Amino acid sequence: QAKQQGREGLAIYENHLERRATYRSQVETRMRLALEQGAFELHYQPLVRTQDTNRIAGAEALLRWHDKELGTIPPDEFIDVAEETGLIVPLGDWVLEQACRDLAAWRAEGLHIPRVSVNVSGHQLLDDRLPRTLAQALKRHGLPPTAIELEITETTLMEREKGSLPLLQQLRDLGVGIAVDDFGTGYSSLSKIKHLPVTVLKIDRSFIQDIFTDDNDKAIIIAIVAMAHQLQLRTVAEGVETPEQLAFLRDNGCDLSQGYLHSRPCSATALRDLLRAAPRDQT
Ligand code: C2E
Ligand code: MG
Ligand code: MG
Ligand code: MG
Numbered sequence: 452q453a454k455q456q457g458r459e460g461l462a463i464y465e466n467h468l469e470r471r472a473t474y475r476s477q478v479e480t481r482m483r484l485a486l487e488q489g490a491f492e493l494h495y496q497p498l499v500r501t502q503d504t505n506r507i508a509g510a511e512a513l514l515r516w517h518d519k520e521l522g523t524i525p526p527d528e529f530i531d532v533a534e535e536t537g538l539i540v541p542l543g544d545w546v547l548e549q550a551c552r553d554l555a556a557w558r559a560e561g562l563h564i565p566r567v568s569v570n571v572s573g574h575q576l577l578d579d580r581l582p583r584t585l586a587q588a589l590k591r592h593g594l595p596p597t598a599i600e601l602e603i604t605e606t607t608l609m610e611r612e613k614g615s616l617p618l619l620q621q622l623r624d625l626g627v628g629i630a631v632d633d634f635g636t637g638y639s640s641l642s643k644i645k646h647l648p649v650t651v652l653k654i655d656r657s658f659i660q661d662i663f664t665d666d667n668d669k670a671i672i673i674a675i676v677a678m679a680h681q682l683q684l685r686t687v688a689e690g691v692e693t694p695e696q697l698a699f700l701r702d703n704g705c706d707l708s709q710g711y712l713h714s715r716p717c718s719a720t721a722l723r724d725l726l727r728a729a730p731r732d733q734t
Contacts, residue, residue, distance in 0.1 A: 478532045481518050486541055491516050493549050495567070496716040497725060498687060498709045501701035506732040507725065508707050509600065511568040512550045513716045514542075534574045543575045547588050550599070553719045555592035562726040568600040568630060573607040576615040582622050589625075596626030600651065603629065605637030608647060616647075623648035630687070635671060645682060652679045654705070656690025662699055669699075676704050 485491055495510040514530070517523045533539040546569055554567050575581060589596055601622060608615075608631060623629055630651035631644070635658055644652075654675055661668040672688075679686045688700045691710030700708055714725065 475532055475535075478521065478524065478529060479536050479538070481521055482516075482529060482533060482536075482538055482542075485516060485518060486538070486545065490518070491542070491545065492718070493546065493553065494716040494718055495553075495722040496709060497714050497722065498568075498707045499713050500732070501688075501697060501705055501708050504697070504708065504713060505730055507564060507729045508732050509566045509568060510564060510722055511602070511709065511716075512546060512553075512570070514546060514570075515716075530572060534572055537574070539572055539574045540578055543571065544584055546570075547585055547599075551588045551592040551594055554598055555594055556719075557723060557726060558594075560723070562723065563731050564726055565732055566598050566600050566628065568602050568628075570602045570632065573611055576603070576607070576611055576618055579618065581618065582625060585622065585627065586625055597628065600628035600630055602632040602653065604632045605634050605639055608649075609637050609639050609643070620648050623650075633689075635675060649684065651685045651687060653687045653689050653709075656710075659688050659690045659696055659700075659710070660692075662696055672700070672705070673703050680704065 492515040493512045494515050495512055497507045498509040498511065500506045500508055514526045515523075516526070516529055530539065533542050550567050550569050554564065557564060571581075585599070586596075589599065603619075608619075619629065628650040629648060630653050631647075631649050632653050633655045634652045635655045652675060654672060658668045658672055658675075662672065676686050685707065686705045687707040687709060688696075688705050689709050691697055691700065691708045691712045693712060696710075697708055697712060717725070
């Protein structure tokens, strides 16, 4: 009886794995096509100053993909497949190019936005061509390097620390900013962060969400902000959804805020409209 059940369980599990593998290869095929056909889109979410939330201090570029057969697939899902298949390299190149193009178009219109942040995944940090690709994209669009900030998750930074350090340093030497994304979830030690060429810490959404339910999270945020400022790093809070969360962050010295409270990620056109309406931010 037990043996019978075990066999059935295994069959269900194998079936599950098979379906998953099929789905993955479907996603891969459709993703190749989407790259060729230009079906990916970049949306943007503004970053505002906690001291004056009318000022837009930057925007994060976020990939969006709606596929005719598979429907809308969230980035967390297709980025995984892109990483496993190596498609992340051409996709990542496209993201950098598109972000530079959008930013240059806004600037050409006289709209000022200090910088655009672009997410970079672990696989992209294995590619020696990245600094050149980025430098060329900046040059092509007449942008200073300070206009781009690269976001790398804390976990990726810690995993790839040794191998990627020279590449990270090359990117930093170009003059682009480097943000540690989802900070606080990756168990990195202060001494490690200190030796990395980074300019910004983005406090993970999970801490912001629990500010008023978990005293530890309050303490952690206060400690991260203090530590960041000691190290001359700017701080960004992600996933800010309520005025109370914003007030806490502002009162405790966090520099920038990003989240649904201010704006959901929106199309490039919608961001342009927000920029037109916002007072100019000089930083
Ligand atoms: P991330 O870089 O940490 O991006 C922030 C995520 O939080 C975004 O999810 C954003 O829509 C969401 N978010 C923003 N404000 C709020 C809020 O107030 N509440 C809540 N609940 N969520 C909020 P999204 O767009 O689904 O992206 C998920 C992840 O996919 C990103 O996390 C990033 O790791 C990855 N990703 C997105 N675009 C790219 C890309 O171009 N390249 C790479 N390598 N990864 C990307
Ligand atoms: Mg990010
Ligand atoms: Mg994040
Ligand atoms: Mg994330």
